[in-house]
Amino acid sequence: MAPTSPPPFDPRGITRPAPVLLRYYTLVSLAALAAFPVVWLVNFFRYETLKYSFGEDGVSMSWGILFRREIHLTYRRIQDIHVTRNILQRWMGLATVSIQTASGSATPEMQIDGLLEFEQLRDFLYTKMRGARGLAEPGAPPALAGAPAAPSDEALVLLRRIAADLAVIAGAPSSRGDSSS
Secondary structure (H helix, E strand, O other), X not given: OOOOOOOOOOHHHOOOOOOHHHHHHHHHHHOOHHHHHHHHHHHHHHHHHOEEEEOOOEEEEEEOOOOOEEEEEEHHHEEEEEEEOOHXXXXXXXXXXXXXXXXXXXXXXXXXXOOOOHHHHHHHHHHHHOOOOOOOOOOOOOOOOOOOOOOOOHHHHHHHHHHHHXXXXXXXXXXXXXXXX
16 A cells, blocks of 8 residues: 555644643743733733634734734745744744745744644745745646746736846947947
8 A cells, every 4th residue: 555645734724823822821921930920911812812814815813902913924925934943832842933024124024823833834835935836736737947937927027028128228229329430
């Protein structure tokens, strides 16, 4: 019997962090000593209101009670993805997936906490940000090396048009007229 490959990772079913995140928040709050009740309450409400959404166009994250915060990033805007794990997170099987865009900020635009499938999520996000949507799906035709990409992106079409115009300008004779000959 041939070994079967695992099904492809689909994060669309992930809407909430894993319950182990609340235990992680509790341990982190204990490190605050006297401020434990305040830090734990803030983390508890963050855990209870934290929601994720992975769609076809991008990833969304929301949390908060008094100050509701929502972030939506399209896959095209993602510049870099980092996975960080401190010693407590490694012990609990957790990680933080940080997503950065070209916003100019030194801090990540989004930090996804509490997912046990962080490596699969990182690979999924890399696949989406590079536009290789069909490569991860079974039965999809493989991409040809060196083949030009289909112009499905408006920016790509515009860049190709600009490159063609620049080629025409570079090949055109000078309009000032060389009278030196």
